[in-house]
Amino acid sequence: MRKKIALIGGGNIGGVLAEQAAYRELGDVVLFDVVEGLPQGKALDMAEGAPLVGADSKISGANSYKEIAGADVVIITAGLARKPGMSRDDLLKTNLSIMKQVAEGVRDNAPDAFVIVISNPLDAMVYTFKEVSGFPKSRVVGMAGILDSTRLRAFVAWELDVSVKDVTALVLGGHGDTMVPLVRYCTVAGVPIEQLISPERIDEIVERTKGAGGEVVGLLKTGSAFVSPALSALEMAEAFLRDKKRVFACACLCEGEYGIDGLYVGVPCVMGAGGVERILEVELNADERKLFDASVDHVKELVSQLEI
C-alpha cells in the first residue's frame, strides 16, 4: 500500500514537488489548488509522462480538500511568492489568511499527517499552521534551513571546485536576512572551510547565502526559487516516510531549546518516522549566539504581528 502525499499549492514549487514525489515513487500524489484546472492539468501531464520513468505512483489534481483524506504527508506551498523588491515579510498579511484556511482544510481531512510548511514568511506561516491545526509539534515543521544550508554547500563547492556531496553546512535561525550560516560547522569532508578558504571569501559566501533567495527573485522577476525549495522539502518528506533519522536544519517549535520558548526557529533536528524526533542543541560561541539571538528576535517580532 503506497503512502499518500498531499501537496497544498499547485504552483511553481508544488509542480516540482508533485513530479519528483511521484517519479521517485515516494507515494501516491494529490496536488491541491484553489485554481480550477491547474492541479488537474499538471497532474494529468505528469501521469502521462510516468511510463518514461517507470513510476507507478498515482498522481491526481484536486480543488476539494476531501481529496487529501488520509494523507500521510502534507507539503504546503499555498500563498503568494515574492516579486523583486519584496521581502519575505511583505507576504505576511496575504499568506496568513491563506494559511489559516489551509490549516483548517488539512486538520479536517488529514488529521494524522506529517506537515511540512514552505510558504513564506516561513517562520510565521509554520507557527500559524501549528496554532490553527493543533497538530503536535513533532508533526509540523518548516522547510527553510535545509535550503539555506544547501545553498551554502553549493557556494563552497563552487569556490573550491570540489564535489557538492562532500560539503556539509548548517544555517540556523529565521528564514530571512538574519539567518545564521555557521561557518565553524561548515566542512569539506570534515575539514573546516576556514582551513581552505580566506576569511574575506568566506564572508562573501556567507552574504551570498543570506541573499540567495533574493538573487533568484531578482533574476526571475516573476517569482522565487522553486526547484531547490522543492527538493529540500522532499528530503524531509523522504526522511519521514523511510524513517531515515536524517539531521537537517528545519524550522522546529522550540520549547526551551536554545533558550527559546514557544517559537518556530531554524535549528538542527533529527527527522524520521516520528517526524521531528528531537532537536540537537549545538554549541554556539559568543558571536554565533549574538547573531542567533538577533534572528530569533526578528522571528518573535514577525510572529507578534500575527492575528490568529
Ligand code: TXD
Ligand atoms: O525556503 C522557503 N521556505 C521558501 C518558500 C523558498 C521559496 C519559496 N517560498 C514560498 O513558497 C513563496 O514565497 C510562496 O509563499 C510559497 C510558494 O511559492 P511558489 O513559487 O510555489 O508560488 P506560486 O507558484 O505562486 O504557487 C502558489 C500556489 C498558486 O498556485 C496559488 O493558486 C495557490 O498557491 N494558492 C492556494 N492553494 C491552496 N489554497 C489557497 N487558499 C491558495 N491560495 C493560493
